[in-house]
Amino acid sequence: MAWLCSPCWFWETFSASPVRFFCRAKPQDDGFQGNLSWPRPLRSKWFAIVLLLSFFWAYEVFALWSNPWWTAWIAVGYFAAAFLVDSIFRGASFCKYLCPIGQFHFIHSLVSPMEVKVRSTSICETCQTKDCIRGNEQKRGCELDLFLPRKAGNMDCTFCLDCLHACPRNNVGIELVTPGEELLRDPQRSGIGRFSQRWDLSFLVLLLVFLGLANAAAMVAPTVAFEQTLAEFSRTPVACVKTIVFLSMVFFADLAGGRRRFPVATLEP
Numbered sequence: 001m002a003w004l005c006s007p008c009w010f011w012e013t014f015s016a017s018p019v020r021f022f023c024r025a026k027p028q029d030d031g032f033q034g035n036l037s038w039p040r041p042l043r044s045k046w047f048a049i050v051l052l053l054s055f056f057w058a059y060e061v062f063a064l065w066s067n068p069w070w071t072a073w074i075a076v077g078y079f080a081a082a083f084l085v086d087s088i089f090r091g092a093s094f095c096k097y098l099c100p101i102g103q104f105h106f107i108h109s110l111v112s113p114m115e116v117k118v119r120s121t122s123i124c125e126t127c128q129t130k131d132c133i134r135g136n137e138q139k140r141g142c143e144l145d146l147f148l149p150r151k152a153g154n155m156d157c158t159f160c161l162d163c164l165h166a167c168p169r170n171n172v173g174i175e176l177v178t179p180g181e182e183l184l185r186d187p188q189r190s191g192i193g194r195f196s197q198r199w200d201l202s203f204l205v206l207l208l209v210f211l212g213l214a215n216a217a218a219m220v221a222p223t224v225a226f227e228q229t230l231a232e233f234s235r236t237p238v239a240c241v242k243t244i245v246f247l248s249m250v251f252f253a254d255l256a257g258g259r260r261r262f263p264v265a266t267l268e269p
Contacts, residue, residue, distance in 0.1 A: 105158075142162055144158065146190050150189070155192055156191055
């Protein structure tokens with residue numbers, strides 16, 4: 001799945017190149033990238049969750065794993081969507097709000113042993129330019145609106161290292177951290193807020209944990225036989241039966257999760 005991230009890298013790398021070459025634009029200029037802000041009501045993971053559910057549903061119902069043409073068209077559509085969204089909206093909106101693969105990486109990065117973070121908060125306190133997020137004459141800042149002194153953990157961080165290269169004091173680096181440590185506290189995180197107030201993140205974690213198991217279960221012989229028997233007994237197309245089984249799995253997964261918010265063991269007073 002990692003190769004699906006290549007359109008974002010390609011667009012970020014080459015979209016502004018013609019403008020910079022012919023117009024001698026500054027590195028922080030966006031070139032062909034959009035200038036519109038992503039709509040505020042959509043600034044969550046819900047849209048990505050819908051896309052993720054749609055992909056897993058289509059994967060099972062239409063047996064995409066056995067149809068190379070459908071797989072190829074999905075890849076083409078994925079590339080086209082990334083280019084279209086990032087050519088209209090700024091701030092790496094596709095990665096942050098839409099990309100299902102990006103959400104997969106974001107969630108699993110919560111237990112990563114590495115994190116992009118500041119080396120000394122005292123240096124940040126005396127900084128007046130805030131290059132890590134605003135950029136400068138040579139480098140652009142973080143497009144995902146993560147202000148490094150207030151960034152906690154890896155959520156929504158793509159490890160693009162724009163902030164690292166933009167910092168004129170060499171105060172940003174990739175540091176070793178204790179895996180999962182950020183789940184033991186619940187601070188106000190830059191660009192994200194508090195985990196305990198994000199229902200979308202809770203549901204996203206639940207889906208990513210459950211859908212992998214459900215996807216594997218749907219491909220084994222007993223499940224296939226059960227769906228065939230149910231379709232014959234109810235005189236219902238197999239695709240409808242697969243859809244009902246899929247939605248039932250999602251419902252029971254949500255029920256098993258108790259509709260709880262993001263699980264954090266808060267150590268702060």
